[in-house]
Amino acid sequence: MNLSGYYPESINEGPGIRAVLFISGCRHACPGCFSPHTWSFRAGVPLDLDKQRELLEDMRENPLLQGVTLCGGDPFYSAEELTPFVAEIRRSLPHFDVWSYTGFTFEQLQEREEMRALLQLCDVIIDGRFVEEQKDLTLLYRGSSNQRILDVRASLAHGKAVSAPGFI
Numbered sequence: 001m002n003l004s005g006y007y008p009e010s011i012n013e014g015p016g017i018r019a020v021l022f023i024s025g026c027r028h029a030c031p032g033c034f035s036p037h038t039w040s041f042r043a044g045v046p047l048d049l050d051k052q053r054e055l056l057e058d059m060r061e062n063p064l065l066q067g068v069t070l071c072g073g074d075p076f077y078s079a080e081e082l083t084p085f086v087a088e089i090r091r092s093l094p095h096f097d098v099w100s101y102t103g104f105t106f107e108q109l110q111e112r113e114e115m116r117a118l119l120q121l122c123d124v125i126i127d128g129r130f131v132e133e134q135k136d137l138t139l140l141y142r143g144s145s146n147q148r149i150l151d152v153r154a155s156l157a158h159g160k161a162v163s164a165p166g167f168i
Helices: 049-060 075-092 113-119 152-158
Strands: 002-010 017-023 065-072 097-101 124-127 148-151
Touching: 002 049, 002 065, 017 049, 017 075, 049 075, 065 075, 075 097, 075 113, 148 152
Parallel strands: 017 065, 065 097, 097 124
Antiparallel strands: 002 017, 124 148
16 A cells, blocks of 8 residues: 655645545546546555554644545555554544545445445545536535535444535
8 A cells, every 4th residue: 555645734625634645546537536646556655554653643743633534546445454554543543533535435335344444434434436527616525516525423323325414
């Protein structure tokens, strides 16, 4: 698993000030994607244990951060490798919320065990592929109107997609 980018502070990928990890690798290849340079699974640098510790320490030292957002690529293509790191973020920074972008739908993520494991560590996901014909620059945290901002815990509890409060 590789990391193609890291923003130590951002206000664009979720509420508050957030650390943003761009996980390399995506097979969705959405036309109009804003980050096609992240599609290659070899883009960036290895997200090995040393790099994970470095990122975790950087996040821990920043008192302004509210959470972390996983972007890509698509983090769920690397779900099996990424899950232990996200679990460590949750353990080490229990006050953080975890958001993730994915081209998969909530329903698709539940079909594969390794994706479901990562999903369960997230508080909110923005799901669905970017659709250029549905591009809407007025949407909060989304690029196209088909994408949903979902409350993961409520969605899992109800067995169906539930919009995150305040982000309908």
